[in-house]
Amino acid sequence: MKIGMIGIGDIAKKAYLPVLAQTKGIELHVCTRNEETLKEMAETYSIQHLYQNIDQWLASGITAAFVHSSTESHESIIDKLLDNGIHVYVDKPITYNLESSTRLMKKAESKGLLLMVGFNRRYAPPYMKLKELAEPNMIVMQKNRGHHAGEARQFVFDDFIHVIDTLLDLFPYPIEDIRVRGKQENGLLHHVVLQLESAQGTAIGIMNREAGTSEEKVEVMSATETRKVINVNEVISHIDKDSLTLGSDDWQPTLEKRGFHGVIATFLEAVTDGSVSPNHYQRDLQAHLIAEKIVETLG
Known part of the structure; x- marks a missing residue:
């Protein structure tokens, strides 16, 4: 299963890449504008699928994506992912206001896609x-x-x-x-x-x-x-x-104790099974x- 990641800041480096790089059955596709960060990803985790262009990344065939970019960029990135039929996991918050967060959650629900917030x-x-x-x-x-x-x-x-x-x-x-x-x-x-x-x-x-x-x-x-x-x-x-x-x-x-293993596994299982609980959208929005x-x- 092809899994994307966009935005490689501290939380991605400390919590998500160490877990995902060891997860069997996934092919990781990483997108960031920072060329030095891409080199670091290749050297540290032997990731082969690296992108600086978001459109090329979106066209790579990823089924789901982890969004770790700045909160200000969440709305536009999530919109693009949902428009391309891609399930989304996003660092909290979805956006900085309820109106846009609600719009994105309703959009995901209407498309039968998962929009999961990283409440580890x-x-x-x-x-x-x-x-x-x-x-x-x-x-x-x-x-x-x-x-x-x-x-x-x-x-x-x-x-x-x-x-x-x-x-x-x-x-x-x-x-x-x-x-x-x-x-x-x-x-x-x-x-x-x-x-x-x-x-x-x-x-x-x-x-x-x-x-x-x-x-x-x-x-x-x-x-x-x-x-x-x-x-x-x-x-x-x-x-x-x-x-x-x-x-x-x-x-x-530590990453297991703090819930990162569990939240990542839950997202990937939901993507694989195509199962979203009926109250998921409201629960992550509450x-x-x-x-x-x-x-x-x-x-």
Whole structure:
């Protein structure tokens, strides 16, 4: 199966090429305008099918493509891929606004093509352990950074959208209310707090970009147990005064632990099988809908 990749930045080099280069049964076709990057791909991964021209790349016979270019370029590239009948995997977000993201998702659905967003944390084994906890009554996720206050739309769509999607994935109840708070100074967003409410529980997402450090932690609580994950690593279970580490594996590769193996395999399997779940399009769009609400609320 011929698989394309366009845009070879840090995430492609660190997370996707190492996995795809070792995946059996695929022939990788890589497109980037940077000639030095093409040489690096040929030397590092022995990739033979390299392109600087997007039209030649589109005509190569690829069945599906991974889009790792700048977010600003996503819309035009995805349009071209869908127009050529090619399934798409795109780094989050689809675009920087809900309107264009919705248009592209509806276009993919109308053509019977997959448009999958790279929410790798859904497939991270430590976070999948959190989903085993029955009837959670509260979920709290923090994904903090130091000295990275930024423009609100980019802050929310580029980074906080991971928190939004992880909460949606872990929170099993219909959302009845959404509350948003944030701190802005001199045109920059410093922190944001999202609260999702249902009759059965609450999910809270926090990102502080002036926290002095980079840290990610998630707690899922129920009446009988609390489970915690720090920095997408092992799961710690707390029951009464006892604590137990669940599923810790120091030998598990980082890319597998962070969900990249799982999300890539899921996309390739869906392309091969031609199977798309009925709720896929709305599910991958939902985080964008809440991201847009956050930006509008913060003004």
